[in-house]
Amino acid sequence: MLVKKKIAIIGTVGLPAKFGGFETLAEHLVKQLGDQYDMTVYCSKKNYPKKARKKTYGNASLKYLPFDANAFLSIPYDTLSVFHALFYADVLLILGVAGAWMLPFVKFFTNKKIIVSIDGIDWKRDKWSILAKWYLKWAEKIAVKYSNADISDNEAIQDYTAVRYGTLSNIIEYGANHTITVKPTAADKEIYPFLAKPYAFKVCRIDKEYNVHIVLEAFAKMDKYKLVMVGNWDNSNYGIALKKQYKGFSNLVLLDTIYDQRTLDLLRGNAFVYVHGHSAGGTNPSLVEAMYLGLPVVTFDVPYNRTTTENKAFYFSSADDLQRIIENTRIAELKENSVQMKEVANRRYTWEVIAEKYNYLFHRVIKSRKKISVRPATAALPGKQLLGHGLGHLQSTSMFYEKN
Numbered sequence: 022m023l024v025k026k027k028i029a030i031i032g033t034v035g036l037p038a039k040f041g042g043f044e045t046l047a048e049h050l051v052k053q054l055g056d057q058y059d060m061t062v063y064c065s066k067k068n069y070p071k072k073a074r075k076k077t078y079g080n081a082s083l084k085y086l087p088f089d090a091n092a093f094l095s096i097p098y099d100t101l102s103v104f105h106a107l108f109y110a111d112v113l114l115i116l117g118v119a120g121a122w123m124l125p126f127v128k129f130f131t132n133k134k135i136i137v138s139i140d141g142i143d144w145k146r147d148k149w150s151i152l153a154k155w156y157l158k159w160a161e162k163i164a165v166k167y168s169n170a171d172i173s174d175n176e177a178i179q180d181y182t183a184v185r186y187g188t189l190s191n192i193i194e195y196g197a198n199h200t201i202t203v204k205p206t207a208a209d210k211e212i213y214p215f216l217a218k219p220y221a222f223k224v225c226r227i228d229k230e231y232n233v234h235i236v237l238e239a240f241a242k243m244d245k246y247k248l249v250m251v252g253n254w255d256n257s258n259y260g261i262a263l264k265k266q267y268k269g270f271s272n273l274v275l276l277d278t279i280y281d282q283r284t285l286d287l288l289r290g291n292a293f294v295y296v297h298g299h300s301a302g303g304t305n306p307s308l309v310e311a312m313y314l315g316l317p318v319v320t321f322d323v324p325y326n327r328t329t330t331e332n333k334a335f336y337f338s339s340a341d342d343l344q345r346i347i348e349n350t351r352i353a354e355l356k357e358n359s360v361q362m363k364e365v366a367n368r369r370y371t372w373e374v375i376a377e378k379y380n381y382l383f384h385r386v387i388k389s390r391k392k393i394s395v396r397p398a399t400a401a402l403p404g405k406q407l408l409g410h411g412l413g414h415l416q417s418t419s420m421f422y423e424k425n
Contacts, residue, residue: 107127112135147228312370316362
């Protein structure tokens with residue numbers, strides 16, 4: 022009988038998923054690959070009341086730890102998860118870099134295989150303090166250096182790691198086919214009257230890097246166009262100030278965070294256009310979900326979003342840009358974009374495709390001893406040997422456009 026390889030999934034809040042992209046990823050990996058591997062997912066006790074804690078979810082075992090999985094406490098949370106996984110797992114799939122300080126010890130003193138998803142370029146985000154940015158930048162370097170494979174969720178992140186670290190990162194995005202279009206009922210329309218007419222939609226954490234202020238500024242000047250925005254308005258001074266500033270506009274509907282999947286799908290799936298303001302991260306789950314629902318997409322103009330949408334969306338960099346797009350784009354153009362976004366999502370952003378990529382990566386790291394690099398193999402040969410073949414130029418593979 023073939024013994025299943027043991028996979029530990031580290032760095033999520035836990036299962037069942039109800040918090041974010043990594044949790045949704047873990048849930049679908051368990052669903053798609055749980056019959057092929059013996060999987061364990063680490064969960065935070067802080068986020069699951071005692072009565073809600075299960076021993077298993079699907080084919081995966083659940084292990085609960087007494088730490089929060091976010092912010093500073095993610096460091097001890099991930100550290101303890103990694104330490105516990107060393108006693109049984111063949112592969113450690115680590116989502117995020119908070120616990121990366123342990124990886125040199127894991128690499129040198131065990132034969133465990135390490136896969137790390139670096140979660141965008143997290144250290145560049147404005148929400149972190151200078152100390153937190155320093156740690157995350159250092160942890161990112163350690164994670165890439167001491168993993169058997171690292172994952173980028175976007176081609177732009179792969180370019181970044183290739184330049185900075187010389188590693189050939191593995192591009193694996195997120196799936197979106199857990200979302201569905203929900204037909205509004207009479208009760209739905211009574212709760213959300215705006216469902217009866219066209220509206221734009223946006224859902225995100227209310228942070229500066231998601232350019233909420235730009236989107237609100239633009240729609241505040243367009244009283245003929247309704248915007249529905251869902252987010253955690255009361256969790257920051259930034260969100261509280263924006264809510265206070267714009268709550269009096271009749272065309273702006275500012276809703277608090279919605280965790281119920283049906284309600285979120287109802288509001289998002291029936292929108293006329295999706296506005297995506299993210300300027301940080303990689304492949305954002307909220308964007309690929311909107312694409313899968315076949316919504317026309319107007320997104321902030323950064324490389325991450327262009328690669329996700331294959332340069333086929335509408336792009337803005339300011340409130341004036343966004344206003345021009347909303348006011349001047351014809352309905353026929355929006356319908357055409359809807360078809361394009363759906364085609365890209367069907368081809369690239371389904372959980373079946375994403376799980377198969379992870380499955381391939383698990384197999385590869387289990388069998389391989391060497392991490393794939395962007396450096397040519399000849400660069401490892403002695404200089405004299407290279408010179409003897411007229412190939413001395415291959416000894417140096419420094420990138421010309423980033424040195425630190």
